[in-house]
Amino acid sequence: MSQIRAKIEKVLDNAERLNEVLNAFLTIDREYALKRADELENSPIHGKLHGVPIAVKDNICTSWTRTTCASRILANYRPQYNATVVEKLLAEGAVIIGKTNMDEFAMGSSNENSAFGIVRNPWDLERVPGGSSGGSAAAVAAGIVDVALGSDTGGSIRQPASFCGVFGIKPTYGRVSRYGLVAFGSSLDQIGVFGRTTRNVAEVLEVISGRDERDATSADVPVPEYTKQLDDEIKGVKIGFPRSLFGEGLDAEVKSTIEQAIENFASIGAEIVEIDLPLLKYGIAVYYIIATAEASSNLARYDGVRYGFRAEDVHELRQMYYKTREEGFGAEVKRRIMLGTYVLSSGYYDAYYAKAQKVRTLLRSDFQAAFQKCDVIITPTSPTVAFRIGEKTDDPLAMYLSDVYTVTANLVSIPGISVPCGLSKEGLPIGMQILGNYWSESLLLRLSNAYELFFPIQAKPKVWVEKE
Amino acid sequence: MKNGWEAVIGMEIHAQLSTETKIFCACPTSFGETPNSNTCPVCLGLPGALPVLNWRAVELGARAALALGLKINEVSIFARKNYFYPDLPKGYQISQYDKPFSSDGILTIMTAERDDQGRPIEWKPMTIRIVRLHLEEDAGKNVHEGLPEVDKFSYIDLNRAGTPLAEIVTAPDFRSSWQAYDYVNHVRRALQWVGASDADMEKGNLRCEANVSVRKIGETGFRPKVELKNLNSVRFMQKAIEYEINRQIEAYERGEEVVQETRLWDEKNNCTRVMRSKEEAHDYRYFPEPDLPPLIVSKEWIEKIKAEMPELPDAMRDRFIKDYGLSFADANQLVSEKSLAEFYEQTAKLSGSPRTSANFILSELLRELNNAGITVAESKITAEKMAELIKLRDEDKINNIQAKEVLAEMFRTGKSAHEVVKEKGFEQISDVATIEKLVEEVIEKNAKQVEDYRKGNQKIFGFFVGQVMKASQGKANPKVVNEVLKAKL
Ligand SMILES: [Zn+2]
Numbered sequence: 016m017s018q019i020r021a022k023i024e025k026v027l028d029n030a031e032r033l034n035e036v037l038n039a040f041l042t043i044d045r046e047y048a049l050k051r052a053d054e055l056e057n058s059p060i061h062g063k064l065h066g067v068p069i070a071v072k073d074n075i076c077t078s079w080t081r082t083t084c085a086s087r088i089l090a091n092y093r094p095q096y097n098a099t100v101v102e103k104l105l106a107e108g109a110v111i112i113g114k115t116n117m118d119e120f121a122m123g124s125s126n127e128n129s130a131f132g133i134v135r136n137p138w139d140l141e142r143v144p145g146g147s148s149g150g151s152a153a154a155v156a157a158g159i160v161d162v163a164l165g166s167d168t169g170g171s172i173r174q175p176a177s178f179c180g181v182f183g184i185k186p187t188y189g190r191v192s193r194y195g196l197v198a199f200g201s202s203l204d205q206i207g208v209f210g211r212t213t214r215n216v217a218e219v220l221e222v223i224s225g226r227d228e229r230d231a232t233s234a235d236v237p238v239p240e241y242t243k244q245l246d247d248e249i250k251g252v253k254i255g256f257p258r259s260l261f262g263e264g265l266d267a268e269v270k271s272t273i274e275q276a277i278e279n280f281a282s283i284g285a286e287i288v289e290i291d292l293p294l295l296k297y298g299i300a301v302y303y304i305i306a307t308a309e310a311s312s313n314l315a316r317y318d319g320v321r322y323g324f325r326a327e328d329v330h331e332l333r334q335m336y337y338k339t340r341e342e343g344f345g346a347e348v349k350r351r352i353m354l355g356t357y358v359l360s361s362g363y364y365d366a367y368y369a370k371a372q373k374v375r376t377l378l379r380s381d382f383q384a385a386f387q388k389c390d391v392i393i394t395p396t397s398p399t400v401a402f403r404i405g406e407k408t409d410d411p412l413a414m415y416l417s418d419v420y421t422v423t424a425n426l427v428s429i430p431g432i433s434v435p436c437g438l439s440k441e442g443l444p445i446g447m448q449i450l451g452n453y454w455s456e457s458l459l460l461r462l463s464n465a466y467e468l469f470f471p472i473q474a475k476p477k478v479w480v481e482k483e
Numbered sequence: 484m485k486n487g488w489e490a491v492i493g494m495e496i497h498a499q500l501s502t503e504t505k506i507f508c509a510c511p512t513s514f515g516e517t518p519n520s521n522t523c524p525v526c527l528g529l530p531g532a533l534p535v536l537n538w539r540a541v542e543l544g545a546r547a548a549l550a551l552g553l554k555i556n557e558v559s560i561f562a563r564k565n566y567f568y569p570d571l572p573k574g575y576q577i578s579q580y581d582k583p584f585s586s587d588g589i590l591t592i593m594t595a596e597r598d599d600q601g602r603p604i605e606w607k608p609m610t611i612r613i614v615r616l617h618l619e620e621d622a623g624k625n626v627h628e629g630l631p632e633v634d635k636f637s638y639i640d641l642n643r644a645g646t647p648l649a650e651i652v653t654a655p656d657f658r659s660s661w662q663a664y665d666y667v668n669h670v671r672r673a674l675q676w677v678g679a680s681d682a683d684m685e686k687g688n689l690r691c692e693a694n695v696s697v698r699k700i701g702e703t704g705f706r707p708k709v710e711l712k713n714l715n716s717v718r719f720m721q722k723a724i725e726y727e728i729n730r731q732i733e734a735y736e737r738g739e740e741v742v743q744e745t746r747l748w749d750e751k752n753n754c755t756r757v758m759r760s761k762e763e764a765h766d767y768r769y770f771p772e773p774d775l776p777p778l779i780v781s782k783e784w785i786e787k788i789k790a791e792m793p794e795l796p797d798a799m800r801d802r803f804i805k806d807y808g809l810s811f812a813d814a815n816q817l818v819s820e821k822s823l824a825e826f827y828e829q830t831a832k833l834s835g836s837p838r839t840s841a842n843f844i845l846s847e848l849l850r851e852l853n854n855a856g857i858t859v860a861e862s863k864i865t866a867e868k869m870a871e872l873i874k875l876r877d878e879d880k881i882n883n884i885q886a887k888e889v890l891a892e893m894f895r896t897g898k899s900a901h902e903v904v905k906e907k908g909f910e911q912i913s914d915v916a917t918i919e920k921l922v923e924e925v926i927e928k929n930a931k932q933v934e935d936y937r938k939g940n941q942k943i944f945g946f947f948v949g950q951v952m953k954a955s956q957g958k959a960n961p962k963v964v965n966e967v968l969k970a971k972l
Contacts, residue, residue, distance in 0.1 A: 076531045089530070096524050098531060197530040202773035231535050231775050309773055312563050315574020316528050320639065336567055359565070359768035368770060 017056035019066040023048050023110055026068040029480045030112060030159045036140065036478055038132045039153040041073050043113035044080045051110050062107030063222055069104060070154045070163035073114035074121055075206065076195040077101055084197050085129035086119045088343030091323045098195020099230070100164060100206050100223040107222045115150030115163060119345045120314065121171055121199045123147050124414050125407065128347040133404060136179060137476035138443055142401040145175030148209070152179040155209045158480040162219045163209045168200045169302050170396070170421025172207045173433035177396035177446025180435045180476065182210045182463060184220060187453050188428035189234035191220075192227030198313040200306035201232075203425040213464040216432075217241035220456065239457045245464045250284035252462065255389030257292050264416070266399045272437040272445045273395045279436075279470050280393070280462070288389050294381045295423055297374050302422035303415055304358050304371035311355030317343060350411065379427045382452075390458060392450045394420045396433040400443040424450055432459045435472050442474065486736070490728045491696045491705060492657035496670055498649045498680040499621065499688035500543040506620050506647035507534030507577065514686070518626065518640035526645035528572030533774050536561075540618060540647035541778065544584055545788045547649050547679035548616045550795060551670065553588035555785050559617070561772040566765045569639050570623040578619035578650070580769040584778065588613030591797070593815065594665035606815070609662060612654035618778075621646040649679070655694065655705070660724035667691055667717050676796055676821045684716050691720050696741070697731045706731075707743040711755060714748055723748035727755050799824055807837035816845055822860035826869070833870030836877050843873060847887055851894045863897030864890075872900035879960060885909045913960040915967065918951070921959065922967045925950045936972055947972070 027045050034040050048068075055066050071077065074084045076094035083089045097105070104111065118128040126134040126149025134149040136142040137157040144153040148165030152175035155163050165172040167185035176183025185207045196206055206223065210216035224238040256277055261270055281287050319325040319339030326338030344352070358367035385392060397417055407414045424431040430453075433446040451459045505512055508525035524532035548555055562580035591610045595603035623641035630638050651670065657663045671689060674680040682689040696708040709727055714720035726748075731741045745764075746755040794802075796818040803814040818824045827844050831837035848869070852859060872893065876886045881904060892903045904910055912918060925947060926933055936943055951964045 074531075082530070084530075092530075094524075094529065094531070096529070096532075193531075194533050195531040198774075200773075229535060230533050232533075232773075308770060312565050312575050312768070312770070315565060315567065316530070316572060318567060318569075318574060320569050321572075322530075332569070356768065359770055361766050361768075364768075364770075 017053065019056045019110070020049060020052040022066065023052040023068055023112065026112055026160065030154070033157050033159055033478060033480065037135050037137060037153050037157060039116055039134050039144075039150040039157070039159070040070070040113045041083055041085060041116050041131055041150070042080050044111075047079050048110055048112045055108055055110065058108070060108070062109075063218065064104060065108035067109050067162070068112045068160050069109045069219070070113055070115050070151055070160045071101065071111050072117055072148050072151050072163070072165045074117060074166055074197040074199075075101060075164060076197070077111065077114065080114065082114065082197065083131070084120045085117045085131055086317075086344065086348070087130045088317045088324045088339070089322055090130070094195075096195065099192035099227045101195065103223050104164075104219075109222075112160065115148070115154055117150055118147035118171075119348050120197070120310070121147040121166055121168055121204075122310070122347050122351055124170070124174055124417055125402070125404075126150065126175070127404065127408055128345055130345055135404075135478075136401050137478035138180060139401065139441075139477065141403055142443070143178065143404055145178035145397070145401060147171040147175075148183075149175050151209050152176055152181060152183065155179070155181045155211055156476050157478050158211070161211045162215045164206060164219070164223075165209055166196055166199075166204055166206050167421075167425065168203045168205075168306060169425050170418045172209065173396050173421050173431055173446070173448055174418070176209055176433040177435075177448075178401035178444065180438075180444030180446070180472065182213050182216050182432065182434060182467075184208055184216050184432040184456065184459065185424060185430060186220065186224065186456055187234075187430045188425070189232055190236075190430070190454070190456065191223050192225075192230040192233045194227055194229040198309075200309040200425075201313060202309060203302075203306055205425070213434075213460055213467050214242065214245060216463075217245055217460045220460075224456075236454055241457055241460050244457045245460055247461050248284075249461055249465045251286060252284075252391065252458070253286045253288055253389040254280055255290035255385055255392040256287050257290050257295070257385075257392060257394060259291060259293075260295065260394055260420070264398050264419070265395060268439050269395050269397070269399060269445050272439075273393065273447050276436040276447045276466070276470075277393055280466065283465060283469050285462075290385045290388055290392065292381055292385055292392075292423075294374070294378050298378065298423040298426060299415060299419055301371045301374045301378070302418070302426055303354065304367050305375065305426070307351045307355030308359050308368050309355070311352045311359065314344075314348065314352055319343075347411070375426050378423060382423075382427045382429060386452045390451065391455070391462060394448045394450070396420060396446040396448040400439045400441070400445060420448055429453055430456050430459055432463050434463045434466055436466065436470065438472065438474055444472075485732065487700050488697050488732045488735075489700050490658055490660070490724075491655045491698060491708075492660075492663050492724060493655035493694040493708075494651075494653045494657065494663055494666060495692040495694070496651040496667065497690040498547065498651065498670075498674050498682055500540050500547070500647040500649055501678060501680055502537060502539045502543060502647050504537055504539070505645035506537050506540045506618070507645055510645065512646050516642055518638070518642060521642040522644070526572075527641055528574075528644075534577060534772075536775060536778065537647065541584075541780070542788065543647070543679045544616065544618045544649050545780070545785070546677040546792060547651075547674055548585035548588070549789060549792055550673040550677040550679065551588055551613055551616065551651065552590040553585040553613055553616050555585045555780065556582065557780055557782065557785075558582065559584040559778045561618075561775045561778065562769045563772050564619075565768045568622070569637065570625050570641070570644070572623065572641060572644060576620060576622060577772055577775070579617035582777075583615040583617035585617070586615045588616070590669075592666055592669040594662045596659065596661050606811075611656040611666065614652045614654055616649050616651045619648050619650055620644070621648050655696075660721045660728065663693060663724055664717055664721040667720065671717075672796060672819065677792060690714075691717075693720060693724050693727075695724055695727045695731070697728055697735070707741050709741065709743070709755075710745040712745060712747050712758060715750070719748055719750060722753065723755055726753070730755065793821070796821070796824065803828075807831060807841070809838065809841050813841050813845055816849075817841065820858060822858050826859045826866050829866030830869045830873065833866060834873035834877070836873055839873050839877055840869070843876070843886070843890075844869070847890050848894075851891065855894075862894065864893055868893060868899050875900055875904060879913070879962065880904070880911045881909050882911070882961075908956070908958070910958065911960045912955055912958045913963050915963060918955075918959055918963050918967050919971070921951050921954045922947075922964070922971050925954060926971060933972065944968070944972075
């Protein structure tokens with residue numbers, strides 16, 4: 016038996032076995048993955064990811080298997096094309112073993128909004144993995160794959176990375192093509208990478224980054240060789256410490272862990288400067304106006320005309336729209352469509368959407384001012400460790416507030432990475448977020464890599480593949 | 484207008500820009516293909532697909548804007564217009580809203596009221612304001628005919644989805660249906676002239692909507708307006724507006740109110756019908772399209788497009804009047820279509836007879852073209868051939884009646900004027916010696932009449948001319964015949 020096939024078969028076995036507990040995958044395509052493994056074995060071309068198994072979030076289009084966005088409305092939808100990132104992964108020899116579970120249409124912070132069941136956190140099965148890319152985070156955390164793709168609209172990679180104790184990067188807006196990423200908030204969405212290690216993240220980010228003619232918002236900015244710059248010096252890097260963000264609402268244990276992490280950075284040569292981000296507190300309000308406004312429009316196309324799901328027993332056009340959308344979407348998606356429709360409505364537009372856009376512009380200047388003083392900014396990724404399943408489902412506002420540290424990066428289009436930096440007393444991972452200026456992914460990865468080497472976390476989650 | 488009422492009309496025109504591919508993807512815009520064959524993930528609105536602007540649509544939009552006197556904005560923003568309809572695959576149309584591609588246009592058109600027979604009474608210039616011209620994508624089509632179980636299902640053809648459109652909106656500056664009619668014709672010609680659009684209403688690549696209200700002369704505000712749709716030809720549009728003006732005046736005079744609504748022109752019953760009321764009107768929830776960066780054009784780019792523009796019809800008309808001594812009516816008719824105007828100018832230059840050329844083209848050639856239902860560009864006659872014919876006529880080598888016959892034959896066969904003249908044996912005999920011979924024969928044969936004439940019966944001179952012409956089978960040059968006869972008699 017070929018080497019790649021053997022490896023992939025093992026990965027598929029693990030995925031299938033652990034999925035019974037974690038529900039991290041919506042689709043595990045064994046037949047496709049094995050065929051792909053055989054093709055690679057015989058291929059004379061050896062790409063950067065030759066034979067590397069990868070999991071892909073189920074809102075990224077794959078032409079050979081369904082792409083559901085964890086929604087009933089797309090339950091049987093198979094795209095007729097591959098997302099650009101998928102094409103790039105395949106071109107470098109990756110093997111996509113399956114599609115991961117998520118909050119429906121990437122709307123959520125706990126993965127409890129999937130139409131196909133919640134995902135469990137490998138560190139504590141009673142807790143959420145975070146969201147919306149909870150399946151990708153859990154799959155990497157449990158060791159099923161070393162890397163997975165996610166998408167991040169307001170923290171959907173960084174927060175689950177933090178909850179699951181893995182590395183997760185959201186690149187600069189425009190760094191990675193969105194072509195083939197099912198849109199939630201188009202001006203905020205960005206595909207990114209989860210990894211067991213920083214190097215894993217860098218390897219895949221290097222492959223998927225770059226200008227794409229099919230995405231007018233992708234930037235024509237050269238892509239550095241992230242993997243080759245990983246070990247570069249971090250001495251003298253100025254780390255911004257926004258003291259005012261370490262106050263109310265932040266779990267004490269998380270607070271002390273992140274403060275310790277900042278000190279740790281100082282101990283290996285980074286310079287710490289205090290900064291202020293006075294407008295950051297408006298981030299959540301601005302985010303939930305802009306994201307929902309865009310979502311209300313992006314999700315209009317799921318109207319029962321196409322994609323397979325149509326309410327039964329409808330006799331008239333409007334009735335088809337109403338019933339299909341009522342039955343096809345989950346509660347959180349409907350809540351956000353309503354919110355977004357409201358903020359764009361005539362008479363309310365100026366008070367909400369237009370004002371939010373103005374604050375967004377001010378936030379950008381806020382960050383640019385901060386980046387005059389420092390190279391990166393460190394915050395907690397999330398104010399708490401992974402919460403219990405069901406703990407916040409009845410309180411959407413509390414759920415939204417848990418995104419406080421992550422949403423601004425999307426609003427101002429800058430990159431951010433979540434780096435595991437400790438465990439709580441209960442043994443749950445804590446992640447720190449490092450934010451950088453536009454196109455500073457290489458610096459973020461270098462800092463992450465340095466931290467990983469100097470302050471490694473040895474503990475493994477409860478659910479973990481046995482490695483030989 | 485009756486009892487001191489006046490109409491207030493604003494026009495919206497959607498013109499399909501003549502690009503080869505769609506505005507946000509590379510699918511062809513060709514017409515009449517198998518349903519849903521000219522499609523891709525982008526124009527199908529598939530999840531995850533993204534629009535990329537076709538620069539050719541921007542260029543043609545710029546030409547259209549400049550031809551209509553609009554100012555091109557260096558920065559414009561695409562916006563989503565949200566509404567649900569099966570032929571709109573994304574659930575929104577990518578259009579432009581508060582920052583359109585071009586705005587602030589001032590346009591002078593020629594307009595005339597019409598008499599009972601629909602003939603123009605007096606052409607006068609009129610200046611109107613064009614608020615904006617913006618770029619947007621077209622929707623697909625719902626199909627209700629010719630497919631299985633059409634009583635149960637509607638079908639959707641997305642071939643047209645994503646076709647580039649320019650939407651052109653005027654201020655409510657028109658005061659009569661004929662002004663609106665003349666405006667639409669002006670726009671059609673302008674768009675065709677600069678190659679921005681085929682602007683053919685029958686093919687649906689130019690669509691009009693009219694906003695109509697009435698008010699008492701002297702009122703400065705506006706009364707509720709009615710939006711008229713389904714105007715499938717310029718003529719229907721004029722009729723619909725006229726009907727609507729009268730309907731509204733009559734309603735007010737009966738003491739009723741006019742409500743703001745959308746009405747359709749009912750071709751069969753010659754009236755307008757309610758399509759939807761104000762309450763049912765959409766809230767389009769416009770917001771900037773996040774998938775497309777702002778559309779930015781430089782001053783240099785605008786200048787380059789300006790430099791590439793052809794001479795516009797009004798300028799050409801004025802030049803024809805000045806340079807070729809044509810009447811306003813003739814010049815205006817010659818610039819009614821670009822290929823005709825160019826044909827005329829070439830003919831005039833090649834023949835050296837601009838006025839004869841104008842007369843002949845406007846009377847004879849236009850008649851042939853109208854009968855055949857084609858433009859001069861589609862006909863077999865070239866300006867070179869036309870100029871040759873004009874010269875033959877100018878030099879009196881053929882007479883007027885012959886010239887018409889020659890043209891008809893040229894039009895039919897595409898032969899040159901000389902060829903036709905030769906074939907028909909039309910070549911006029913101007914050779915004095917030949918004519919003298921004919922005259923001598925006639926004098927010889929008609930001794931009695933010659934005597935009469937010489938005695939003083941001048942009236943019978945015409946008889947001799949007739950005889951000589953007959954003997955020459957109509958080919959003799961009448962001028963020469965006259966001279967020779969006078970001398971010999
Ligand atoms: Zn297309």
